[in-house]
Amino acid sequence: MPKYYRILGEASVRGLKKISSQEISALLGLTASQVRQDLSHFGGFGQQGYGYDTEVLLSEIRKILGLTREFSVIIVGAGKIGNALAAYRGFAADGFIVKAMFDKEPNPAGNVLGIASLEEYLAKNPTDIAVIAVEKSEAEAVAKRLAAAGVKNFWNFAPIDLCIPGTVAENVNMSESLFRLSYRACEFQENKNQGE
């Protein structure tokens, strides 16, 4: 669904009023029947031989992804990753609003609160999503504190798989992504050598 959202958003920016399952499938690298099947799960938006209305489909997918509302976000960990995410403007456009940032070392000039005040802050400011950008050794303890204080959704950048009952975590593991690249690079090189 996130990929559908992106390519339909781009089609909308290009001014495309209608889009066919063939066009969507070409952009996504899927078969047209796979696209029709995916979209049929969410009610039949399309008409035979006519395609989909780009704006209608976009708005339906926005609903499915939960992007019709605002999410309040805090970032825990004011290192390089935390700061890079705080500075990225794209998230606010999709309704993800960073309200506060916490670190072991508070920095009032940079709007970074001390992590000791986490519970106090959350009691006053219910928060939808916490970004975990602390060291690996601290990530689970921080997530448990957040969960106990009512945060149910984690976007986790520490290299562990967070798995805390009653919460949802999206684990972004940068090293694993890099290993996938080196693995595929090696496969690619081997296939090329065999082909030559």
Next chain:
Amino acid sequence: MPKYYRILGEASVRGLKKISSQEISALLGLTASQVRQDLSHFGGFGQQGYGYDTEVLLSEIRKILGLTREFSVIIVGAGKIGNALAAYRGFAADGFIVKAMFDKEPNPAGNVLGIASLEEYLAKNPTDIAVIAVEKSEAEAVAKRLAAAGVKNFWNFAPIDLCIPGTVAENVNMSESLFRLSYRACEFQENKNQGE
């Protein structure tokens, strides 16, 4: 395989000499038979009723992932993401060595070269992996320049799927990851409401 590598690395640090497919499967959230099948693809490292030798298995997976050699890396784009990646120390430990950083605005004090000198640099310094950390609108053109200058592997942080013939790309799409979280958060909330 990257996940196997991580949990075996952790087992090795904990001093575990042997590890069973049951233990691996519990750590990965897979079934033991899936683990045995995965590992059998790469030659039978295990012995019935004995488990796997942690170090042997780790070293085999390191070979499969291409982590027995060094990769030379350049980062194109010296914004927040580029700088966060340049500052991350973990990659060097796995053999990914950042050799240079490029940007439209060179900064000799920060070791950032001008992007105009990309081809000149690559002619002298063959490079395995380029990190694409430029704006979306520039990403494809930059990747094509890199490919023409001999770079075959891209770790792409721009929100497009790079697909350049004769190259391998690992696309890291931060927004899509965040949408997966909001999608799962909404599903989770709905299931909870239905359960109450």
